[in-house]
Amino acid sequence: MPQWAAFVGLTGFLLTVLLGLSKLSHRSLSGDSAGVTARTDGFDRVHRAGPADDTYPRFETRRATGERRHVEDRLSTDDLSTGALLANVAxxxxxxxxxxxxxxFLFEIPRSAFGVTAAALSxxxxxxxxxxxxxVGFWVGNEFATAVADGFGIGVDDALRELLAPxxxxxxxxxxxxxxxIIALVEELLFRAAAIGVPVAGLDAPAWAMVVLASIAFALGHGAQGWVGVVVTGALGVALGALFVLTNSLLAVVVAHYLVNTLELCVHEGLGVERLGQLLMKHRVDG
Structure with a gap:
């Protein structure tokens, strides 16, 4: 017999630990010291540059710039290679x-509660x-959201994204x-299937309320991206949660999550394409 409450308790515990680790990691990497700017302009090489201008091309606040540089200084030198960082994340x-x-398995939760059924949509x-x-739609939405932030002079912290680029x-x-x-599968298992699907299926919890709660936790777990990144990630969490509720498909949200991350890294780090907001601001400055 499924032990719904016990599994929900386990999910809450894992979420708490994950958020705690995220907070500790962000706190240990935050600071105002100067650092090294890491930038990838192709799939086969990484360029190391000196200190970047405080407002161009990233259009960040000085505090965000200081935090980004400190993260880069701590992680992009001898402390942790990209390979070690990827291994640690995985x-x-x-x-x-x-x-x-x-x-x-221990609490006998059925697969259907996780959005895994015999249905073709699942x-x-x-x-x-x-x-x-x-x-694709979620990634485009993310790009427009960050463009709006850039337009207001509020930069999104891309330091960790750059460090993840091989x-x-x-x-x-x-x-x-x-x-x-792995990231897409585990995060969707935790933040969508376990945090939304199981409480709804086993405890008759309101689905949309669980979407909101899970999205808040999802956003807080990405604090290293700065507060603008937290807001954008929270919106993405709501979109993924809605997709899960409407389709009851873990597969759909895993694929969507993977594609968002892949496009983010490949377009901006692999191909070296700047964000939409940065391109618009550069055009405005050049004009």
């Missing part, structure tokens, strides 16, 4: 995934198609084929 996320799946090509379409083709294969799939 192992940490994987551990949470194993604990969550172990709890689901585990078939229709679910993949919806996830792909939603992922400096070799093999690194990109590992990132796109291993690390990002």
């Amino acid at each position: 192992l940490t996320q994987g551990l949470f995934g194993v604990l969550l799946l172990g709890g689901a 585990t078939g090509l229709p679910g993949v198609g919806i996830g792909l379409a939603a992922g 400096d070799s083709r093999a690194g990109w294969v590992v990132l796109l084929g291993v690390v990002l799939p």
Whole structure:
């Protein structure tokens, strides 16, 4: 017999631990000291540059610039290589995934509560198609949201995204084929399937209220991106939560989440394309 309350308690515990680790990590990396700017302009190399201008091309506040530089200084030098960072992310996320799946097995939670059924929309090509379409739409929405932030002179902290970008083709294969799939799967298992699907299925919790709560937790877990990044991530969490509720498909939200992360890294780090807001501001300055 499913032990719904026990599993919900486990989910709450894992969320608390994850948010605590995120807060500690962000606090240990935050500061106002100057650092090194890491930038990738292709799939096969990383350029190291000196201190960037406080407002151009990122249009950040001075505080955000200081925090970004300190993160880069702490992580982009000898302290932690990109490969070690990717391994750390994959192992940490994987551990949470194993604990969550172990709890689901121990407490006999049915797969349907996680959005895994025999329906084509759940585990078939229709679910993949919806996830792909939603992922592109969500990424475009993220780009417009950050463009609005740039327009108001509020920069989104991209330091960790830059540090995740590998400096070799093999690194990109590992990132796109291993690390990002693990991140998408585990975060959707935790923030959508476990935090929304299980309480709704087993405890008759209101679905949209759980979407809001799960999205708040999802946003707080991405504090390293700065407060603008937290807001944008929270909006993405609401969109993913709505997609999960409307489709009851874990596959769809995993595909969408993976595509958002992949486009973010490949477009801006792999191809070196600046954000929309940065391009508009540069055009305005040049004009």
